[in-house]
Amino acid sequence: MARQYGHAHKILEGKPLMEAVDFHAKHLAREALHGALAPVTLPDLVKKYFESIDGEKSKRYVQDLQAKLNRAAKAFTGQLRDIRADDIDKWIKGMEGAGKRTRNNYRMAMVTFFSYARENGSLPRGQQTEAEFVTRFDEKKGGKIGIYTPEQFATLLRHVDERFAPFVALGGFAGLRSIEILRLEWEDIWFEKGFIEVGREKSKTATRRLVPICPALDAWLKPRAKETGPVLPDIRNEVLFTRLFHAAKGTLNNEKGAPRVKLVRNGLRHSFCSYLWRRQKAPRR
Secondary structure (H helix, E strand, O other), X not given: OHHHHHXXXXXXXXXXXXXXXXXXXXXXXXXXXXXXXXOOEHHHHHHHHHHHOOOOOOHHHHHHHHHHHHHHHHHOOOEHHHOOHXXXXXXXXXXXXXXXXXXXXXXXHHHHHHHHHHHXXXXXXXXXXXXXXXXXXXXXXXXXXXXXXXXXXXXXXXXXXXXXXXXHHHHHHHOOOHHHHHHOEHHHEEOOOOEEEEOOOOOOOOOOEEEEOOHXXXXXXXXXXXXXXXXXXXXXXXXXXXXXXXXXXXXXXXXXXXXXXXXXXXXXXXXXXXXXXXXXXXXXX
């Protein structure tokens, strides 16, 4: 017995033996609790989750959540009870091109889903879920907000893939948010009245607003005035848009394959707001 105690003491490197015993007991209890749960894979429970909220949540909310959780379902195909915070951390941190806000949005989607799993008995009740321990990114530590110079913006408009020209124009000339442009339809652009209607169901802030169409934007969009349907057909979420846009960014390269313009995250809206603010602050002559 004394020999076993001495060996345990050596392994613990001087830490109290009772702490190790307590930790081991809690670990066994947790594993027993997890073992008592009904087996269910994450993809299967994702399907049940969306069936449970059908008709209860807004279409916009469901579409956004589906994009995130369906992506999670491809990454985690095993038992839900076996997924740990470290696994989710690794998945989110490995998202190529994703900023801190995007990563936090995925984290919240997983927290929401795991909370549902706890409520329906797929995870232990009365305990924090693994998703709640996933890293939260500090969105404030990002340095200066990047914007495009007028010359860079002109280069973007001139060389961007034709499919994305309306996106660039609406972002840079009207300051619309990315998700608002993806939800916009040509019928929302009132050329005769000189406004763009961003309805409640399409606005990120869920408030309707009218955005003026400046002469430059009118000139860029007028040739498409008779078009109908979505401004960007078949692209309804930011993840898909980002993937397609980056796949097509070769059009922005010069003859030597070097990018003519360095892409800036949210640069279009930031540029619009920055130049508008400067114009409003400039002394009148």
